[in-house]
Amino acid sequence: MAASRLYVLDTNVLLHDPQCLYNFEEQDICIPMTVLEELDDIKDRQKLVSREARIAIHAIDDIVRDAKVGQITKGIPIPSMSGKKKLGRLMIFPDHELADRKGYLPNGSQIHDNSIINCALHLQSTLSMLEVVLVTKDINMRLKALGAGLNRVEDYRKDQLLTDVSLLPEGHRRLEGDFWKNVEKVQTQRDGQNVYHKVSADLLPEVHVNEYLYDDEDFAARVIKIEADYITLLDLNREKLMSHSCWGISPLNLPQAFAMHSILDPTLDFCIINGAAGSGKTLMALACSLEMVIEQKRFNKIVVTRSTPPVAEDIGFLPGTEEEKMTPWLSAIHDNLEAMHEGDDQPQSSVRYAIEKGNIQFKSLNFIRGRSIQDAIVLIDEAQNLTPSQLKTILTRCGKGSKMIALGNLAQIDSNYLTALTSGLTYVVERFKNFEGSANIHLTGVVRSRLAEYAEQNL
Incomplete structure (x- = not known):
């Protein structure tokens, strides 16, 4: 033709x-x-x-x-x-x-x-x-x-998976009323400390693997497996979810509790935490990471990376080593570490202890290509500024025993080449929604401050 x-x-x-x-x-x-x-x-x-x-x-x-x-x-x-x-x-x-x-x-x-x-x-x-x-x-x-x-x-839209970001799955779903009143038949099985329920697929149409569900009563669960006729749910204790604490940080709402649960789950290799500025994305991820590295000793280090587009005018070249050059870009990590230890007698000493014991390493995306990161938690901060190709480069660096956590806010894209629809963050949320080794949580509400909440809603 x-x-x-x-x-x-x-x-x-x-x-x-x-x-x-x-x-x-x-x-x-x-x-x-x-x-x-x-x-x-x-x-x-x-x-x-x-x-x-x-x-x-x-x-x-x-x-x-x-x-x-x-x-x-x-x-x-x-x-x-x-x-x-x-x-x-x-x-x-x-x-x-x-x-x-x-x-x-x-x-x-x-x-x-x-x-x-x-x-x-x-x-x-x-x-x-x-x-x-x-x-x-x-x-x-x-x-x-x-x-x-x-x-x-x-516009170039060959790699655009959605026509509206509101169609992105949130990773958690509210079920009206009392869920168990609508269930006529259920098969329950216990495996160690976990309780699984097998219910009819007709009760939960269009759910995704590892999507969290909750109702107006006390029901909370995560979708574990989807079959033609049945859906397997992992029963979650809502009170236990809300009372869980990592490195002194506890969730303030259910989405934060789901985010902490997904990050701590050893069966998940990739967690996507997205939400408005001040919703607790970085704080939740960092607290859970420190808990798993220092207390549980499941990982050897925390690798933090992000894209580095300036919000205002560029301040030029920065002196020092790779980590010293990355420090201004990763000040959000330091801010959250300080927030975790603000009640300590010597907060700065506590921050240095967390960085040293948690073996927190700051890495530039320019030097992450070609690496294979083993036994580490990788925090991908400001993931909304990455293209699908760049996020693929990072995710394929995941080696044996490592876990990736992508953090981002689609309302704060600084790249000249991206929109909310073409951002790599949008791309991975949609592409990984049916992958059994990943979970996506959209955090709702701004918990940083009253001013931050008002600004997010009105500006």
């Missing part, structure tokens, strides 16, 4: 998904020369996206490497990765030739967006047989392109 569309790709699309060239099916793709220049500029920077830029450059090179002179501007067939589906062609357009053309946006070394838009406008006017579509993740660029006269502008 001949291509009916020509997709002009912005730089941020290739950075967001370096393998996107294989996702446009039989349609053709155009990469303006300006995009290659931007990728070349980014690939040597000490930033997370530098790796994505290098991967994108190699992906383009794999396609055009053997092309003859003149073929690249006309289009090179994109080889199918599976060998079955026929893909379109890839062309590289010399958009610098369009400089100062009448009717186009002003060009310049600092206006790369305009060069890419001008490329799309030129192709739209010269290729009447194709529908030219500019693909960019930059909202302002989409507005500029439409204002300049481009007929079709789209």
